[in-house]
Amino acid sequence: MTYSxxxxxxLKDFYANQLMNNTVPFWFPRSFxxxxxxxxxxxxxxxxxxxxxxxxWIQGRAVxxxxxxxxxxxxxxxxxxxxxxxxxxxxxxxxxTDGQMFFHVTRDxxxxxxxxxxxxxxxxxxxxxxxxxxxxxxxAAYKARLVFGKCIEYATxxxxxxxxxxxxxxxxxxxxxxxxxxxxxxLRETIGDPRCDEWIExxxxxxxxxxxxxxxxxVMEQVTPDGSIIDHIxxxxxxxxxxxxxxxxxxxxxxxxxxxxxxIDLGCRMIDYMWERGxxxxxxxxxYFRDVYNKPVQEYWQDMKMWWPHNEVIIATLLAYLMTxxxxxxxxxxxxxxxxxxxxxxxxxxxxxxxxHRDGTLAQPAKGNLYKGPFHLPRQEWYCWxxxxxxxxxx
Amino acid sequence: MTYSxxxxxxLKDFYANQLMNNTVPFWFPRSFxxxxxxxxxxxxxxxxxxxxxxxxWIQGRAVxxxxxxxxxxxxxxxxxxxxxxxxxxxxxxxxxTDGQMFFHVTRDxxxxxxxxxxxxxxxxxxxxxxxxxxxxxxxAAYKARLVFGKCIEYATxxxxxxxxxxxxxxxxxxxxxxxxxxxxxxLRETIGDPRCDEWIExxxxxxxxxxxxxxxxxVMEQVTPDGSIIDHIxxxxxxxxxxxxxxxxxxxxxxxxxxxxxxIDLGCRMIDYMWERGxxxxxxxxxYFRDVYNKPVQEYWQDMKMWWPHNEVIIATLLAYLMTxxxxxxxxxxxxxxxxxxxxxxxxxxxxxxxxHRDGTLAQPAKGNLYKGPFHLPRQEWYCWxxxxxxxxxx
Numbered sequence: 092m093t094y095s096x097x098x099x100x101x102l103k104d105f106y107a108n109q110l111m112n113n114t115v116p117f118w119f120p121r122s123f124x125x126x127x128x129x130x131x132x133x134x135x136x137x138x139x140x141x142x143x144x145x146x147x148w149i150q151g152r153a154v155x156x157x158x159x160x161x162x163x164x165x166x167x168x169x170x171x172x173x174x175x176x177x178x179x180x181x182x183x184x185x186x187x188t189d190g191q192m193f194f195h196v197t198r199d200x201x202x203x204x205x206x207x208x209x210x211x212x213x214x215x216x217x218x219x220x221x222x223x224x225x226x227x228x229x230x231a232a233y234k235a236r237l238v239f240g241k242c243i244e245y246a247t248x249x250x251x252x253x254x255x256x257x258x259x260x261x262x263x264x265x266x267x268x269x270x271x272x273x274x275x276x277x278l279r280e281t282i283g284d285p286r287c288d289e290w291i292e293x294x295x296x297x298x299x300x301x302x303x304x305x306x307x308x309x310v311m312e313q314v315t316p317d318g319s320i321i322d323h324i325x326x327x328x329x330x331x332x333x334x335x336x337x338x339x340x341x342x343x344x345x346x347x348x349x350x351x352x353x354x355i356d357l358g359c360r361m362i363d364y365m366w367e368r369g370x371x372x373x374x375x376x377x378x379y380f381r382d383v384y385n386k387p388v389q390e391y392w393q394d395m396k397m398w399w400p401h402n403e404v405i406i407a408t409l410l411a412y413l414m415t416x417x418x419x420x421x422x423x424x425x426x427x428x429x430x431x432x433x434x435x436x437x438x439x440x441x442x443x444x445x446x447x448h449r450d451g452t453l454a455q456p457a458k459g460n461l462y463k464g465p466f467h468l469p470r471q472e473w474y475c476w477x478x479x480x481x482x483x484x485x486x
Numbered sequence: 487m488t489y490s491x492x493x494x495x496x497l498k499d500f501y502a503n504q505l506m507n508n509t510v511p512f513w514f515p516r517s518f519x520x521x522x523x524x525x526x527x528x529x530x531x532x533x534x535x536x537x538x539x540x541x542x543w544i545q546g547r548a549v550x551x552x553x554x555x556x557x558x559x560x561x562x563x564x565x566x567x568x569x570x571x572x573x574x575x576x577x578x579x580x581x582x583t584d585g586q587m588f589f590h591v592t593r594d595x596x597x598x599x600x601x602x603x604x605x606x607x608x609x610x611x612x613x614x615x616x617x618x619x620x621x622x623x624x625x626a627a628y629k630a631r632l633v634f635g636k637c638i639e640y641a642t643x644x645x646x647x648x649x650x651x652x653x654x655x656x657x658x659x660x661x662x663x664x665x666x667x668x669x670x671x672x673l674r675e676t677i678g679d680p681r682c683d684e685w686i687e688x689x690x691x692x693x694x695x696x697x698x699x700x701x702x703x704x705v706m707e708q709v710t711p712d713g714s715i716i717d718h719i720x721x722x723x724x725x726x727x728x729x730x731x732x733x734x735x736x737x738x739x740x741x742x743x744x745x746x747x748x749x750i751d752l753g754c755r756m757i758d759y760m761w762e763r764g765x766x767x768x769x770x771x772x773x774y775f776r777d778v779y780n781k782p783v784q785e786y787w788q789d790m791k792m793w794w795p796h797n798e799v800i801i802a803t804l805l806a807y808l809m810t811x812x813x814x815x816x817x818x819x820x821x822x823x824x825x826x827x828x829x830x831x832x833x834x835x836x837x838x839x840x841x842x843h844r845d846g847t848l849a850q851p852a853k854g855n856l857y858k859g860p861f862h863l864p865r866q867e868w869y870c871w872x873x874x875x876x877x878x879x880x881x
Contacts, residue, residue, distance in 0.1 A: 142719045201652075203651055256599050257596075257599065324856065387536060387852035389855045391790060391849070394850070448843055450843075457784070
């Protein structure tokens with residue numbers, strides 16, 4: 092199948108409408124915590140609060156979402172004020188004395204948990220960078236660049252962060268080069284930074300060389316430092332939605348480089364490989380984990396359908412279609428879009444449920460918790476809207 | 487309903503037969519690692535090896551299972567030799583230089599991961615104690631007592647182990663008093679230790695005072711140090727199968743104390759409360775996690791059916807029935823027994839699957855991995871066999 096211009100126009104309107112009239116209003120303004128700062132995001136299906144704790148990843152991501160809407164959609168004061176509420180909370184409460192960030196804090200910002208990796212920091216960078224652009228706040232720009240530098244240091248200095256595993260079986264995950272690439276892209280597109288291009292190229296090269304396995308048509312989630320497959324349960328575990336998220340970051344980079352053919356080809360291969368492994372041919376939807384050799388996966392929720400892989404695959408397939416015109420990506424996009432909006436979208440209270448069983452029935456109804464908040468879904472609706480709008484201009 | 491003497495006899499034969507002709511032969515002798523020591527237990531449905539790593543919990547538990555069979559069922563040399571293989575591996579490879587144990591090691595015993603709690607140690611204690619009884623090895627008895635002492639120290643010295651969370655919201659789990667109680671019971675019943683009775687009494691008192699909430703008919707999984715409910719997502723999360731495992735440890739203690747009425751009443755209340763919260767009235771089986779106030783549970787697999795809670799509930803309900811004669815426990819036992827052997831038992835290759843969806847369909851077929859091995863199922867079949875045999879003698 093293909094998408095006609097009319098289809099694309101309808102899709103653009105659909106995403107814009109969902110974002111502005113359904114997803115964003117579910118979260119804001121009600122989640123602004125005017126008393127303690129930051130956002131109250133842990134919410135049940137109907138929006139009622141189930142916990143007033145604050146997940147640092149999600150606080151940062153919400154600042155990014157609000158700032159990005161302000162920067163690209165409409166100069167709405169409520170969004171800028173909201174972003175500032177979150178940005179100030181992050182600065183005031185979410186850094187430990189050693190400069191590392193916490194993972195989970197109380198409503199009033201007292202630390203509950205710190206983790207042994209630096210994704211709170213990467214989401215701080217995109218938050219501060221987007222907020223700096225929105226507000227013109229020079230200090231926010233300075234801080235975004237400072238913490239980006241720290242992330243590079245964490246990513247490239249073995250042993251700087253306390254390890255979770257011993258050195259017996261060294262491994263590295265695709266998460267670091269992938270998220271760092273996206274962090275650098277966001278930094279470049281908001282306030283700019285001279286380090287971004289070079290590092291993005293390095294991270295893409297690492298993904299291509301060490302994680303993408305053309306011989307077995309697979310993108311690994313974890314490998315040895317030199318890119319070999321680790322033939323143990325954890326090492327064999329694939330995360331198709333995550334790999335496809337990485338694929339669209341690479342396609343996004345290809346676009347930035349005037350449709351660089353090598354990167355388009357790399358991103359599309361990653362989508363092809365992981366769609367084949369991740370799409371559930373029996374029930375539809377993207378399976379959470381797979382084993383590279385189809386052995387049993389250990390993580391209990393391995394065959395559940397979660398919201399965010401669907402957001403990422405919707406973006407990736409639409410972007411691949413718009414960049415290549417290859418009809419197979421329109422087919423994939425239509426499949427995943429229809430599955431996702433049918434099964435995840437809550438037609439009663441808005442936004443999406445997060446957690447379905449393999450067969451598509453609801454496992455639990457929370458809209459927000461320590462891991463879910465206003466990020467993957469609004470980012471997907473916003474990004475798809477933007478690329479459709481740009482693409483339609485030239486059609 | 488009630489169980490007649492004929493029913494109980496049939497049940498006894500069923501458990502004995504399953505244990506000896508189905509469960510134990512699935513694991514042994516094929517899992518003995520004569521090359522590197524220890525056991526190769528990470529196995530697919532058909533018994534083929536999916537990973538040669540070794541989970542320290544499960545290595546210890548397998549030593550306990552083999553030694554206990556030797557001590558109570560039959561003086562089979564293969565079991566004693568197997569237990570020694572595992573016991574030696576634990577001593578040689580599973581202790582770090584600081585005396586703490588690892589959680590996960592390679593086939594040849596190089597450490598992969600150490601965790602911030604001491605359950606590897608508690609399972610070492612029951613392994614070494616049961617092995618000491620089986621073998622008459624005095625050093626094993628010494629080591630069991632030594633590590634039991636360390637466990638008491640870890641359990642009672644705040645800050646001795648590196649904490650996973652900050653001190654902002656202090657909490658304690660029911661796992662420590664529960665598992666320590668069972669560890670002490672095992673120690674007492676194999677090689678004896680003068681510390682056991684006093685500590686068991688303290689741990690039961692802690693469970694009764696801090697975790698059992700009669701006003702809301704609930705056993706909490708986590709509370710503040712003084713036993714208050716922590717009204718946040720994690721603090722509200724209940725684990726019905728775990729609480730009911732704790733209940734039968736208490737009933738077991740009641741039996742040891744000539745059917746102590748207070749303890750029988752406590753154990754039965756715990757079963758009643760958590761059966762009501764954990765039994766899935768729609769599909770049958772024990773739900774993994776519940777929220778004390780029925781809010782959404784965060785852990786993704788919260789409504790899956792896993793093997794081990796069923797093993798624990800089968801034991802608890804049968805023991806409660808035999809000790810009280812209350813017919814409701816026979817009804818519960820029949821329900822959970824029938825559900826479990828219908829849905830978990832693999833009629834083709836033996837043993838049980840570990841992971842079902844809420845509706846009872848198979849989620850993944852592994853028989854062994856980092857968390858599952860020859861423990862909960864053989865313990866259940868062995869324990870039910872023993873208590874039925876003892877009970878039938880007096881009927």
